[in-house]
Amino acid sequence: GAVVSQHPSRVICKSGTSVKIECRSLDFQATTMFWYRQFPKQSLMLMATSNEGSKATYEQGVEKDKFLINHASLTLSTLTVTSAHPEDSSFYICSAREQSISEQFFGPGTRLTVL
Amino acid sequence: GEDVEQSLFLSVREGDSSVINCTYTDSSSTYLYWYKQEPGAGLQLLTYIFSNMDMKQDQRLTVLLNKKDKHLSLRIADTQTGDSAIYFCAESDNYGQNFVFGPGTRLSVLP
Numbered sequence: 573g574a575v576v577s578q579h580p581s582r583v584i585c586k587s588g589t590s591v592k593i594e595c596r597s598l599d600f601q602a603t604t605m606f607w608y609r610q611f612p613k614q615s616l617m618l619m620a621t622s623n624e625g626s627k628a629t630y631e632q633g634v635e636k637d638k639f640l641i642n643h644a645s646l647t648l649s650t651l652t653v654t655s656a657h658p659e660d661s662s663f664y665i666c667s668a669r670e671q672s673i674s675e676q677f678f679g680p681g682t683r684l685t686v687l
Numbered sequence: 688g689e690d691v692e693q694s695l696f697l698s699v700r701e702g703d704s705s706v707i708n709c710t711y712t713d714s715s716s717t718y719l720y721w722y723k724q725e726p727g728a729g730l731q732l733l734t735y736i737f738s739n740m741d742m743k744q745d746q747r748l749t750v751l752l753n754k755k756d757k758h759l760s761l762r763i764a765d766t767q768t769g770d771s772a773i774y775f776c777a778e779s780d781n782y783g784q785n786f787v788f789g790p791g792t793r794l795s796v797l798p
Contacts, residue, residue: 578729606786615775615788616730665729676779676786678722681729 574600576668578679585656586687593651593682595666601646602668606676607639610663622649656686691789693776698795705763707792709776712757716778719752721761724773724791733761733774763794771796 575598585591595605604623608616620636622628622643630636638660640652649668653660663683667676690712699705711719717738722730736743736750736759743750749762763770776789 615790618786667730675732675735678730678732681727683727 574677576677576679578682582683584685587657591653595649597647597668600670603671604669605649606667607651608665658686661686691787693789693792696793699766700797705766707761707774709759711778717781718779719759720777722775766796768796
């Protein structure tokens with residue numbers, strides 16, 4: 573199957589700093605990428621959907637100024653957590669989808685810890 | 688809104704079959720999925736089924752869909768310790784959008 577990578581896999585940062593997480597589709601062109609957040613022992617919550625070249629669509633309750641998403645190319649989307657705080661500590665997972673194919677391919681996730 | 692429900696825990700003995708159940712509410716769901724998540728890892732797609740299918744089998748995995756009751760199940764034959772993980776049921780629309788995940792079922796395989 574298709575491969576989606578995320579970088580970094582783990583990041584620890586101080587409160588108030590910004591953190592950028594990259595999501596790459598390695599062997600296909602992802603016209604749509606999704607960002608999820610997973611709290612411990614809970615299911616995934618969709619944060620936003622991004623289509624290449626256009627602004628991301630955020631789910632209700634997700635602050636777009638807090639979680640900046642850029643999908644500048646068909647193989648790369650970035651999620652920037654701005655002015656991170658301890659409550660932003662979570663497991664962030666991206667997924668990517670090729671146009672006209674419904675299956676989403678998930679990245680391995682990034683564990684963010686904000687001290 | 689759409690809702691997907693699963694039991695949270697399941698324990699089985701090694702070598703037995705595991706059956707993980709899922710119910711959903713959105714009758715317009717087109718794709719139904721089973722994902723596996725091992726500790727600290729992302730999601731691995733195990734299998735998916737179109738809503739017009741009743742059953743899909745892939746090696747040790749059997750998916751049964753009862754569209755009338757909106758009930759999906761995943762059967763793992765000859766369960767192994769490596770199958771210990773959290774299994775998520777999910778649904779999406781025809782365009783692969785509007786994914787809704789269940790809470791996940793934590794499968795523990797006992798020796």
